[in-house]
Amino acid sequence: xxxxxxxxxxxxxxxxxxxxxxxxxxxxxxxxxxxxxxxxxxxxxxxxxxxxxxxxxxxxxxxxxxxxxxxxxxxxxxxxxxxxxxxxxxxxxxxxxxxxxxxxxxxxxxxxxxxxxxxxxxxxxxxxxxxxxxxxxxxxxxxxxxxxxxxxxxxxxxxxxxxxxxxxxxxxxxxxxxxxxxxxxxxxxxxxxxxxxxxxxxxxxxxxxxxxxxxxxxxxxxxxxxxxxxxxxxxxxxxxxxxxxxxxxxxxxxxxxxxxxxxxxxxxxxxxxxxxxxxxxxxxxxxxxxxxxxxxxxxxxxxxxxxxxxxxxxxxxxxxxxxxxxxxxxxxxxxxxxxxxxxxxxxxxxxxxxxxxxxxxxxxxxxxxxxxxxxxxxxxxxxxxxxxxxxxxxxxxxxxxxxxxxxxxxxxxxxxxxxxxxxxxxxxxxxxxxxxxxxxxxxxxxxxxxxxxxxxxxxxxxxxxxxxxxxxxxxxxxxxxxxxxxxxxxxxxxxxxxxxxxx
Numbered sequence: 001x002x003x004x005x006x007x008x009x010x011x012x013x014x015x016x017x018x019x020x021x022x023x024x025x026x027x028x029x030x031x032x033x034x035x036x037x038x039x040x041x042x043x044x045x046x047x048x049x050x051x052x053x054x055x056x057x058x059x060x061x062x063x064x065x066x067x068x069x070x071x072x073x074x075x076x077x078x079x080x081x082x083x084x085x086x087x088x089x090x091x092x093x094x095x096x097x098x099x100x101x102x103x104x105x106x107x108x109x110x111x112x113x114x115x116x117x118x119x120x121x122x123x124x125x126x127x128x129x130x131x132x133x134x135x136x137x138x139x140x141x142x143x144x145x146x147x148x149x150x151x152x153x154x155x156x157x158x159x160x161x162x163x164x165x166x167x168x169x170x171x172x173x174x175x176x177x178x179x180x181x182x183x184x185x186x187x188x189x190x191x192x193x194x195x196x197x198x199x200x201x202x203x204x205x206x207x208x209x210x211x212x213x214x215x216x217x218x219x220x221x222x223x224x225x226x227x228x229x230x231x232x233x234x235x236x237x238x239x240x241x242x243x244x245x246x247x248x249x250x251x252x253x254x255x256x257x258x259x260x261x262x263x264x265x266x267x268x269x270x271x272x273x274x275x276x277x278x279x280x281x282x283x284x285x286x287x288x289x290x291x292x293x294x295x296x297x298x299x300x301x302x303x304x305x306x307x308x309x310x311x312x313x314x315x316x317x318x319x320x321x322x323x324x325x326x327x328x329x330x331x332x333x334x335x336x337x338x339x340x341x342x343x344x345x346x347x348x349x350x351x352x353x354x355x356x357x358x359x360x361x362x363x364x365x366x367x368x369x370x371x372x373x374x375x376x377x378x379x380x381x382x383x384x385x386x387x388x389x390x391x392x393x394x395x396x397x398x399x400x401x402x403x404x405x406x407x408x409x410x411x412x413x414x415x416x417x418x419x420x421x422x423x424x425x426x427x428x429x430x431x432x433x434x435x436x437x438x439x440x441x442x443x444x445x446x447x448x449x450x451x452x453x454x455x456x457x458x459x460x461x462x463x464x465x466x467x468x469x470x471x472x473x474x475x476x477x478x479x480x481x482x483x484x485x486x487x488x489x490x491x492x493x494x495x496x497x498x499x500x501x502x503x
Contacts, residue, residue, distance in 0.1 A: 123153065291313060
């Protein structure tokens with residue numbers, strides 16, 4: 001029997017690294033991935049500094065976390081640094097053991113990591129350099145000398161001191177240095193490179209990090225502080241308004257998910273958000289940009305804005321936001337990508353999620369339809385110049401034609417008692433039609449009777465008698481009058497049944 005032979009296949013280091021760097025990272029998701037490592041290392045102060053020197057962009061990412069010994073640093077610079085199947089602490093934001101490398105290589109072709117264990121003074125450092133890999137064809141990283149480490153630290157301190165409002169009582173234990181950002185330097189004209197980079201950093205990245213890490217920034221103890229060029233990032237909680245008016249929760253729902261639990265809570269923003277979006281949006285996003293799912297893995301936002309291909313965005317849903325929370329035990333089933341910017345709802349959970357989205361969609365559309373309608377109140381409705389008034393009920397908002405609207409009021413005043421009664425029944429029919437898409441007939445009928453139960457039945461009975469006396473058949477009366485008033489075969493009063501000869 002012929003012995004099977006095997007060949008050892010070692011990938012070309014330059015080609016391999018350039019390939020794995022294309023994992024869907026953007027500048028903001030790459031920085032977020034590095035911040036994940038800082039948060040997992042118990043950092044509560046993270047600093048991002050940028051320098052443009054001779055048309056060469058350099059970025060420093062520093063934190064005051066636990067830091068690493070030299071042997072730990074060497075392990076963490078490997079591809080991967082840990083097994084994807086290894087058990088993880090529930091608060092660990094990592095997953096693949098690739099984040100620091102792939103995130104960095106997605107933006108630069110050379111990066112250095114300096115680190116020291118918290119409480120110690122001496123840094124160690126390692127450098128990945130694609131140019132060196134290209135020249136040698138070997139899988140090697142540079143072990144930085146003490147002189148090079150000191151030069152990097154001096155450059156970092158110098159650049160940090162050139163900005164105002166430095167962190168107080170801040171001693172970085174890990175510093176990552178990106179030397180050159182090829183996506184900006186290679187594909188843009190020199191005069192546009194730094195301007196475009198600054199725009200991406202100060203607008204998109206600033207807001208993105210404020211959303212993704214808002215829970216950590218809002219912690220009661222040691223809240224996370226992130227600065228970009230010494231400007232502190234403000235947290236943005238998509239479910240908490242800066243004003244007194246808060247979103248309406250549709251309730252918490254839970255579904256078992258292996259050893260984990262998927263939690264959902266839908267929120268409908270108040271209709272006033274349509275007029276003043278500032279309390280509910282970031283500076284560069286509008287309500288429609290931010291409608292949809294907010295998927296949290298632990299306390300960290302993985303996905304936000306849009307419905308993750310479950311339903312489509314639409315204007316009438318811009319008041320709808322659904323929070324979904326999962327742990328880090330089912331990353332494979334959730335199809336979490338390396339950049340931790342995409343996630344998929346597993347098939348066995350999709351039906352439950354979709355049902356809740358449908359419920360949220362209906363409630364959000366109802367709230368959206370409240371735009372431009374004045375809320376009815378005992379003190380203001382009499383003087384209101386609005387044709388439609390709105391009253392909040394347990395079934396949602398109810399719309400009515402305002403009897404005190406000037407033109408309506410003039411018509412009613414010129415009618416005798418009988419005609420006024422019939423005119424009011426006509427208005428009631430119109431009110432039902434206004435609310436028909438938003439409420440069941442029964443809901444609206446109950447609401448109207450609760451508002452004015454003293455004379456409604458008597459007025460309706462008189463109107464029915466009047467129509468019967470004009471030789472209109474009972475079935476015609478039922479179809480032409482009572483159905484438009486919200487009645488059906490099941491909710492007729494006994495007196496109406498007698499008048500219409502119904503058992």
